[in-house]
Amino acid sequence: MHKTVTVDMGESVLEHNRALARANREHLKEHGVRAFDFLGAVGSGKTMLIERLADVLKAQGLQVGAIAGDVAGDDDYRRFRKKGIRAANVNTGKECHLDAHLVEHALEELDLMKIDVLFIENVGNLVCPADFPLGAERRVVVISTTEGDDMVRKHPAIFRDADVCVLNKVDLASAVDVDPKVLERDFRKLNKHAPFILTNAKKGEGVEELLGALMG
């Protein structure tokens, strides 16, 4: 359960999580699995982007797995399964992020020998997951034009640490009066090097570019 108190054990909790994340990383590596952590608000399009990436990877003969992280429910898990993606569902109850321990258990549910690429879809928000690495090799932060052009400015920590930033639903940018350039400019102030990729997941636009940024 989420608490606001700052407790002395705080740093050791984060350090403990980092140690578990390193162990997850090793475990994935030993099984030849490349893993990517997808962050973003609910509705930013994380699930659909993963579905599209899975289509391309499967066409390349690679096997895809996914961990669906949500406070409640199994909507995303069922979407993954329907797509033929090997998936595990993690409900966090009241927690607003996955942690390395939850991912460790999810990995136990999956047959890693049959997975080449694993997508970990974090709980939908841009605040809580910031401090909790999970063992993925790259962290992808997904925002949507429909969330407004102040999205980056409101969550500096998560964008500073992003390995890839995706701006999804670019087709709706003008309908919601959002200029993608404003978001890209704000992102560049925080993060000099990570790719900033425009996508329209619905139509598959930008998905190849995103895959290149992940796998390259």
Place this chain on the structure above:
Amino acid sequence: MHKTVTVDMGESVLEHNRALARANREHLKEHGVRAFDFLGAVGSGKTMLIERLADVLKAQGLQVGAIAGDVAGDDDYRRFRKKGIRAANVNTGKECHLDAHLVEHALEELDLMKIDVLFIENVGNLVCPADFPLGAERRVVVISTTEGDDMVRKHPAIFRDADVCVLNKVDLASAVDVDPKVLERDFRKLNKHAPFILTNAKKGEGVEELLGALMG
């Protein structure tokens, strides 16, 4: 700073917050201020709805105040000020919700004698604020069609406790393949009585109805 540990002091933290929330409520009441807590993901349209509500209230000769809660930045605060709304900005740092203590301090910054209606805009997500009442008389949960039709199912706790539910950006529903009826049906399963109001904040549609639900 946010922690995932369940600590023994947990319940007392929540109880402490509830006591502070009751004190805020009394304090607001003594000054004749009606206060409403707005929850919703970033980009759901909370700020714009508050701006529109403020327009109507000001036209009725009422004075409006707002507390802008965000992890970082002052985008919403500046929007409120530009609209002539008496506002206080609260940055939570790494916290993913306001709490009654933060609101207590924000109230100190505002001249409550000059405010009839106060909007408290919580940090943008639907997970963390659930357990933290702030002292407002009603809690409004705002979702947007662009967030997808699984939004309610993914956050049962927050919808169960909502006093009013707003579905914003109804004009974009068909562009994003979302049926408002699905969201309303999911909401009704969790919450029998709270009004479910469709809005297009940009055009001011549904704002009068929302105001009626708040002030009535």
